[in-house]
Amino acid sequence: MTNFLDISRLIFILLIIPLSINGQTKRIYIAPDDHTDLWWLADVPTYNQAFLSMLDYYIDLADNTQSEAQNNQSRWNCDGNYWMWIYEKNRSPQQFQKLISYVKSGHISIPLNPLAVVWGATPAEAVIRGMYYSGKIEREYNVRFPLVYSMENQTLPLGLATLWGEAGAKYSWKGVCQCNTSVNATDRDHEIYWMQGLDSSKVLMKWYSLTSTLNNRGPGGYAEARNPLASIDYVDNNLSFQARYPYPVIGLFGKGWDDLQTLTDEFVNVSKSASNSSRSVIETCNRETSEC
Numbered sequence: 001m002t003n004f005l006d007i008s009r010l011i012f013i014l015l016i017i018p019l020s021i022n023g024q025t026k027r028i029y030i031a032p033d034d035h036t037d038l039w040w041l042a043d044v045p046t047y048n049q050a051f052l053s054m055l056d057y058y059i060d061l062a063d064n065t066q067s068e069a070q071n072n073q074s075r076w077n078c079d080g081n082y083w084m085w086i087y088e089k090n091r092s093p094q095q096f097q098k099l100i101s102y103v104k105s106g107h108i109s110i111p112l113n114p115l116a117v118v119w120g121a122t123p124a125e126a127v128i129r130g131m132y133y134s135g136k137i138e139r140e141y142n143v144r145f146p147l148v149y150s151m152e153n154q155t156l157p158l159g160l161a162t163l164w165g166e167a168g169a170k171y172s173w174k175g176v177c178q179c180n181t182s183v184n185a186t187d188r189d190h191e192i193y194w195m196q197g198l199d200s201s202k203v204l205m206k207w208y209s210l211t212s213t214l215n216n217r218g219p220g221g222y223a224e225a226r227n228p229l230a231s232i233d234y235v236d237n238n239l240s241f242q243a244r245y246p247y248p249v250i251g252l253f254g255k256g257w258d259d260l261q262t263l264t265d266e267f268v269n270v271s272k273s274a275s276n277s278s279r280s281v282i283e284t285c286n287r288e289t290s291e292c
Contacts, residue, residue, distance in 0.1 A: 024248040026279040028232055030225050032267045033077040034256030035151065036115055041260045050261040051083045052090055055108070057263050059098060062107040065268055071282045072271045076108050077253070079149070080115035081134040100141050110134070111147045112169050119150050120157050127163045135167075146170040148203065151222045154183035158197065165201030173206040173253055175222035178215065185210045185220065191245045206251060209244060216257075223257035228270045236279055 034054060038047055058076035065074040078084065088096045102108040114130040134145045148169040150156055154176050164172070172195065176185045188209040196202040210220030212234050217226035219241065225231050231252045235241055256262040271283040 025277075026236065026248050026250060028235060028250045028252065028274075028279055028281050030228050030232070030267050030270060030281060030283055031075065031077050031251070031253040032225065032255040032262065032264070032283075033079050033253070034259060034262035035222055035254060036079050036082075036256075037258060038115055040258060047260070048086050048090070051078075051086050054261060054263065055083060055087050055099065058108060059102060061265060061268075062102055068268070071275075071280070072268055073283070074107065074265065074268050075283050078108065078110045079151070080113060081110055081131075081137075081145070082114045084110050084137065085133050100137075100143065104141075104143055109147070110145055111149055112145045112164070112167060113148050116149075116151045118153060119160055120153065120155060124159065124163060127160065128167065131167050144168070148172050150174050152177040152179075154178065154181045154185050156195070160197075161195045161203055162197030162199050162201045164203050165197065169203055171204050171206075173251065175207075175220060175224055175254055176210055176216065177222060178210055187211075188244075208241075211240060212238070219252065221254070223254040225252040225255055225267075226257050228252065228255075228267060229274060232270075232274050232279075232281060 034050075036047070036051075038044065042050075054076070055078070058074060061074040062076075065072065084099070087099055091099075099108060103110060112131045112134045113127075114133070117127075117130065119127070131148075138144055146169060148160075148164045149172050150160070151174065156174065178185050186209055188207060191208050192204070192206050194202045195205040208220035208224070210216065210218075212218030212220070212231070214227065214230055214234065215221060217223045218231050219235055235245075235250050235252065255264070255267070267283050271281050274281040
């Protein structure tokens, strides 16, 4: 199940299995989302309705793909707990319970943080308060949200590792915009690493160098799987990427880019059509056995 919980599992696998990609069958995990820049394209009520429509759509798609193999069942990634809050306020208790059941099963995933936030301009108290609702749901429904994330900005505040780590977050991934900046995002020192605070709190971070001609709609961008087939081809065949990232397990996360709404079964279909003898393209894994 390639959702944010399982993204965290495969990130952990990458840390403990530093194997050469040569001679091994690659596992490429693709994860759809809708990147939310609140107020970017519309007012808040319009965005709220889009969140409701998308969650209804992907809950139905999860229902409709239950008979598929685990690797090909629908998964969806909300990019903030605000989606869940809106759903709880505007749907029946039964509908909200169904959402939670799909969170527990791994078909829908939700991070600790509220939305795509400009963390460098965010006070520490606001970072913490933004995770309160996720914590409330964790306690009420016996579920955990171990993922946090930071999108678009080319930098990452040091203090976030402490705030996130002490709140229970374990994993993160980052994709940048490379817009209006002089910060180089094309040659990172580490594609995956421990993001560690001054108090030794840490979060495991996947953050690829942005080198593909797909720009921020390719690996390293905030919509790595905007065109999933093109991104799969890049990580499967580009020698420069393979030199920087010599691992047989690869994650490509993010679809929505700057769209208001993303409704698609593309990732279900790509997980089937793009797999071959040398690579397995996966939109899922087995959470019970941690086979990601």
